[in-house]
Amino acid sequence: MTTMQPGKILIVDDDVDVLRAARLLLKRHFEQVDFEKNPQKIPYLVTNFDYDVILLDMNFTRDLSSGKEGFEWLDRILDIKPDTAVVLFTAYGDVEMAVRAIKSGAVDFVLKPWENEKLLATIQSAYNKRASKLDKPPAVHNTGNLIVGNSPAMQAVFDTVSRVAATDANVLILGENGTGKDMLARHIHQQSHRSGKPIVSVDLGAISETLFESELFGHVKGAFTDAREDRAGRFEEAAGGTIFLDEIGNISIPFQAKLLTVLQNRSVTKVGSNKSIPIDVRLICATNRNIQQQAAQQLFRQDLLYRINTIEIQLPPLRERREDIIPLAEHFLQLYREKYKRPVNSLHESLIPQLEKYEWPGNIRELQHAMERAVILSQGKSLQAKDVFVKNNTAQDQQMDTGYNLEEMERNIITQAMKKCNGNITEAAKELGLSRAALYRRLEKYNI
Numbered sequence: 001m002t003t004m005q006p007g008k009i010l011i012v013d014d015d016v017d018v019l020r021a022a023r024l025l026l027k028r029h030f031e032q033v034d035f036e037k038n039p040q041k042i043p044y045l046v047t048n049f050d051y052d053v054i055l056l057d058m059n060f061t062r063d064l065s066s067g068k069e070g071f072e073w074l075d076r077i078l079d080i081k082p083d084t085a086v087v088l089f090t091a092y093g094d095v096e097m098a099v100r101a102i103k104s105g106a107v108d109f110v111l112k113p114w115e116n117e118k119l120l121a122t123i124q125s126a127y128n129k130r131a132s133k134l135d136k137p138p139a140v141h142n143t144g145n146l147i148v149g150n151s152p153a154m155q156a157v158f159d160t161v162s163r164v165a166a167t168d169a170n171v172l173i174l175g176e177n178g179t180g181k182d183m184l185a186r187h188i189h190q191q192s193h194r195s196g197k198p199i200v201s202v203d204l205g206a207i208s209e210t211l212f213e214s215e216l217f218g219h220v221k222g223a224f225t226d227a228r229e230d231r232a233g234r235f236e237e238a239a240g241g242t243i244f245l246d247e248i249g250n251i252s253i254p255f256q257a258k259l260l261t262v263l264q265n266r267s268v269t270k271v272g273s274n275k276s277i278p279i280d281v282r283l284i285c286a287t288n289r290n291i292q293q294q295a296a297q298q299l300f301r302q303d304l305l306y307r308i309n310t311i312e313i314q315l316p317p318l319r320e321r322r323e324d325i326i327p328l329a330e331h332f333l334q335l336y337r338e339k340y341k342r343p344v345n346s347l348h349e350s351l352i353p354q355l356e357k358y359e360w361p362g363n364i365r366e367l368q369h370a371m372e373r374a375v376i377l378s379q380g381k382s383l384q385a386k387d388v389f390v391k392n393n394t395a396q397d398q399q400m401d402t403g404y405n406l407e408e409m410e411r412n413i414i415t416q417a418m419k420k421c422n423g424n425i426t427e428a429a430k431e432l433g434l435s436r437a438a439l440y441r442r443l444e445k446y447n448i
């Protein structure tokens, strides 16, 4: 995210280090970022400068723990300029207080120590809220790389990531389809000292058994009929960077053994060669399967599991972090309104409870696709339920009313998509927001 966006931001905190760090980050993204150490100056600043967003500390040194002073300043700001978007800065553990502050008129809060992307996303969304109230154009930005996550579950994930990203520890990301495993892997890579080198992503679920070795480890000319020249494998391509092995739970036992050898020896041998090449990669794996159970049933090698799961990160499904639904919906709304140049700029208030209530079996990917479609279909400035929950999607409607069994729902939705696309896997996968490999697995699972 490097584009400069409109937005006048004021940061008020009595900790100079916090001010400096927050300003350094925000000024790379917003047109004006001011800061103030002394809260007494707030009335003057708010009266004389038209700030869009004020990032306000809850606990000034006069009153370290109750946040009382923060509340007083929040009231003062809103008295002077009621449409100012105030975001509170608060220490971990003070979430209850922050929730109370939101009830008193703050638009959001950010926990200290903060995640840069989270802070940016929050300020961004606060700015857009104010812009939509005042009918100003929302910020032009490239949100594609932003990870949105206000829920305690995602905060815990960010916390773990901030501690492990810089290490070379192997990370295993667990979570249902569409929960953001791929995105998180990229984020870890970006936060690591390897970020200047490539991250190479391999969907192990989509590689056929015959190609597994040559794809991962490479081959030499003449190794098999089609091998017309030497080819580097994915491990070699990732040299100095990160290799992301997605759907690790899908590989067969013989290939698990081969992968284990590579990880133990930290070297690969190309197909058709007997020379081993040392590898320097950080390993991140992901799966949507219950890999511990697979190991217990001897479907996954325990020793390989020990190798790959030095750090395990569980991404909860969206239905277990409903606090994230609206921020994500707003995030995608902004992304697609810009992409498709549509006038829509807010979620209608009647849509909000519906979005929050829905189970989102396809998780964030499903929400993203629903928002993309809705932005394209929308006619007014405010997105309605009929745009998001389109009529022909009867399984969705039924689920909204009755709370269907998730697997049954997934089966129904896939069956419908396959019918609609006359059995065309590529089109149905697109419609469902799944990769072809992910759709194949489901067709197999549900025997469709």
Ligand SMILES: Nc1ncnc2c1ncn2[C@@H]1O[C@H](COP(=O)(O)OP(=O)(O)OP(=O)(O)O)[C@@H](O)[C@H]1O
Binding pocket: 144, 146, 147, 148, 149, 175, 176, 177, 178, 179, 180, 181, 182, 183, 184, 246, 288, 328, 331, 364, 365, 368, 434, 435, 438
């Ligand atoms: N926290 C988030 N904030 C913003 N966008 C997100 C977030 N999590 C996921 N997304 C978006 O949702 C989509 C699905 O995410 P991603 O591909 O990372 O999921 P996944 O768990 O790897 O899915 P699968 O298991 O099907 O491969 C992507 O377009 C991604 O950009």
